Amino acid sequence: MAGPVDPRTIVTANPEVAREEFVMAQIAVEAAAPEKPRLKRSMGVWMATALVIGNMVGSGVFLLPASLAGAAGPMSLVGWVFTGAGAMLLAFVFSRLGRAMPRTGGPYAYARRAFGDFIGFQTAWGYWIAAWAGNAAIAVAFVGYLAVFWPQVGTSNLLGALVGIGVIWLLTAVNVIGTRETGIVQIVTTVLKFVPLAIIGVIGLFFIKGSNLTPFAPHGTFSAISAAAPLTLWAFIGLESATVAAGEVRDPERNIPRATIYGTLATTIVYILGTVAVMGVIPATVLAHSTSPFADAAGIMFGGSWNKVIAIVALISTFGALNGWILLQGRVPLAAAEDGLFPEQFAKVHGRRGTPVFGLVVSSVLVSGLMLMNYTKGLVSAFTFIILLATLTTLVPYAYSAAAQVQLYFTEPDLFEGKRFIRDTTIAALAFGYSVWAITGSGKDIIAKGFILLLAGIPIYVAMKWWQTRQAERERVALEAPSAAPLAAGTHGGPLAAMKGERK
Numbered sequence: 374m375a376g377p378v379d380p381r382t383i384v385t386a387n388p389e390v391a392r393e394e395f396v397m398a399q400i401a402v403e404a405a406a407p408e409k410p411r412l413k414r415s416m417g418v419w420m421a422t423a424l425v426i427g428n429m430v431g432s433g434v435f436l437l438p439a440s441l442a443g444a445a446g447p448m449s450l451v452g453w454v455f456t457g458a459g460a461m462l463l464a465f466v467f468s469r470l471g472r473a474m475p476r477t478g479g480p481y482a483y484a485r486r487a488f489g490d491f492i493g494f495q496t497a498w499g500y501w502i503a504a505w506a507g508n509a510a511i512a513v514a515f516v517g518y519l520a521v522f523w524p525q526v527g528t529s530n531l532l533g534a535l536v537g538i539g540v541i542w543l544l545t546a547v548n549v550i551g552t553r554e555t556g557i558v559q560i561v562t563t564v565l566k567f568v569p570l571a572i573i574g575v576i577g578l579f580f581i582k583g584s585n586l587t588p589f590a591p592h593g594t595f596s597a598i599s600a601a602a603p604l605t606l607w608a609f610i611g612l613e614s615a616t617v618a619a620g621e622v623r624d625p626e627r628n629i630p631r632a633t634i635y636g637t638l639a640t641t642i643v644y645i646l647g648t649v650a651v652m653g654v655i656p657a658t659v660l661a662h663s664t665s666p667f668a669d670a671a672g673i674m675f676g677g678s679w680n681k682v683i684a685i686v687a688l689i690s691t692f693g694a695l696n697g698w699i700l701l702q703g704r705v706p707l708a709a710a711e712d713g714l715f716p717e718q719f720a721k722v723h724g725r726r727g728t729p730v731f732g733l734v735v736s737s738v739l740v741s742g743l744m745l746m747n748y749t750k751g752l753v754s755a756f757t758f759i760i761l762l763a764t765l766t767t768l769v770p771y772a773y774s775a776a777a778q779v780q781l782y783f784t785e786p787d788l789f790e791g792k793r794f795i796r797d798t799t800i801a802a803l804a805f806g807y808s809v810w811a812i813t814g815s816g817k818d819i820i821a822k823g824f825i826l827l828l829a830g831i832p833i834y835v836a837m838k839w840w841q842t843r844q845a846e847r848e849r850v851a852l853e854a855p856s857a858a859p860l861a862a863g864t865h866g867g868p869l870a871a872m873k874g875e876r877k
Contacts, residue, residue: 412477412620412707413552413727418628420556421615424697425636427563428611430570431694434644435667435687436514438651440604443661445597448590452601453648457641459602459807460609464637466775466804468630469797471616473781473788475625478708479616480770487777487784490714491834496770497709498830503767504702505736507610508695509743512537515691517664521684527664534744541744544696545737548703551726552621555700562693569686571643573671577650580674585656602811608644610767611694612637613774617701702740703732713841714834765823768812775805 416424441449467479476482480500485493516537520527526536548555590597615632619625622632651670652660663669665680667687672680703719707729710720719732778801782789789797812820 411722411727412729414621414623415551415553415727416556416618416622416628418624418631420560421618421622421628421632422636423556423560423563424614424618424700425612425632426567426640427559427693428614428697428701429609429636429640429694430563430566430643431511431514431611431691431698434570434608434647435665435690436517437604437608438648438655438660438666439663441601441648442652442657444604445601446588446590446657447586447652448597449601449605450649450652452598452605453645455598455807456602456605456609456811457645459606459804459811460612460637460641462800462804462807463609463771463775464612464633465797465800466778467613467616468633469789470774470778471619471629471633472626475616475619475622475629476708477618477620477704479613479619479705480774481705481708482619483777483781484770484773485712485714487780488773490712490838492773493712494709494714494830494834494837495827496773497705497714498833499766499827500705500770501702501736502826503610503770504698504705505740506743506766507607508541508698508702508736508740509537510607511691511695511698512541512740512744515540515688515695518668518684518687518691521665521668521681537744538741540692540695541699541737541740544692544699545733547696548699548733549723549726549728549730551728552618552700555696558696559693562689562696566686566690566693567639567643569683570647570690573667573683574643574646574650577654577670577674578646581650581653583653585653600816606768606811609637609640611698612640613771614697614701617704620704699733699737702736703729706732706736714837716837765812765819766826768808769823769827772805772808772812775801775808779805 441452445452470483471479474482474486478497481493481497484496513533516526516533519536520533526533544558547558612633615622615629615636619629622628647667651666654670654673655663655666659669660666665684665687668680668684671683706715706719707722709715710717710732719729719735721731722728723730779798782794782798786794
């Protein structure tokens with residue numbers, strides 16, 4: 374049985390027939406080519422929910438009490454309330470978009486569909502930066518709690534950076550092996566950290582001292598809330614995780630919304646209980662300089678070796694969050710590369726494993742470099758700097774996603790349920806407003822640096838568009854090439870005469 378015709382072998386005297394035959398032959402060749410490896414749908418609802426919870430409950434809840442005590446004082450508890458409400462608004466936005474468009478890339482896919490390539494690229498670029506920069510922050514937190522058992526990693530910044538980099542590459546290897554293996558690690562670590570945190574949050578309420586919560590607003594009211602918002606939001610970043618990995622979720626239209634809403638709600642409750650307990654147990658002046666606030670609180674409440682038990686829980690928590698975020702750091706560039714907005718190497722998926730190996734490795738190289746550049750900073754100061762930078766470049770995709778839902782309701786209403794138009798657009802508008810408000814709380818310096826990071830991606834966007842134009846031109850020339858030989862052979866006087874004849 375003959376295979377597909379090679380387009381280069383087509384010869385006919387009729388240029389129009391030649392062109393048509395060439396196109397049909399090219400289609401046949403592409404159809405006969407082996408199918409490109411794709412991501413595997415390995416995650417059910419529980420694994421997707423564990424990804425959402427596990428990616429949120431990472432380093433944030435463990436180190437944030439120290440950052441908040443110095444930045445806003447007890448007034449930051451009010452910031453938690455605002456942030457929790459904003460997180461739920463965003464969760465509703467992502468649950469609706471995830472149901473309507475269950476495609477890998479989450480925020481990127483929504484922004485591109487609503488606003489086009491440039492906004493889509495900006496979303497992918499910002500989110501990708503947030504993913505790998507945030508992984509450096511999680512690794513810093515891991516090292517901070519490891520110092521409870523290995524003091525040298527806390528006193529030697531270089532050793533701490535190297536240990537953090539080692540953990541990053543260990544989990545990168547797990548992610549390269551397969552999504553199912555990554556999901557198993559995520560479920561186990563989520564259970565091991567979520568249950569103890571819930572218990573500590575409830576029991577800690579009985580150890581609160583009112584004196585630890587005064588003065589309640591040492592840095593003012595509104596300014597303190599605005600400063601606390603981006604810091605507390607870091608603990609909620611990841612609520613969109615199920616949408617980013619949509620290509621690997623089974624029954625995505627049903628499981629993505631469930632995982633997003635249930636995971637965000639459960640995490641919000643545990644966060645509020647846990648943070649109130651820690652800030653109520655430890656004096657604010659002491660808490661502001663703590664590198665392991667939850668371990669310190671456990672030591673005050675229970676005494677003895679309980680602080681080390683909590684440190685183990687923190688290690689498990691940050692380990693699991695790093696595992697989940699390494700998964701995501703390869704998915705957004707994959708989605709953008711499939712649309713021609715990132716280099717095509719990011720779109721390659723390993724045939725047997727079904728994982729984007731190139732994207733995972735490149736992202737982890739960047740994480741490692743960021744760790745080395747920041748190793749001279751103290752743990753808390755490095756953590757605060759990186760999370761503010763990463764929070765900003767995550768909030769921009771959040772804002773784009775919220776705006777995308779409203780835009781798509783008008784341009785593609787069939788994607789949604791018309792009877793929920795008012796409710797969904799109102800929630801999306803509030804989520805957009807919250808994202809903008811939280812951005813303003815990042816501070817002028819962080820906004821400026823984050824803006825420069827976003828601008829740094831524009832040359833890549835221009836280069837990718839240039840490459841697309843060049844490739845399109847090559848394809849056009851290839852399509853026209855088959856007509857050249859027939860024209861030369863079938864026209865008296867050669868090609869020049871043929872060209873003159875076409876002008877008559």
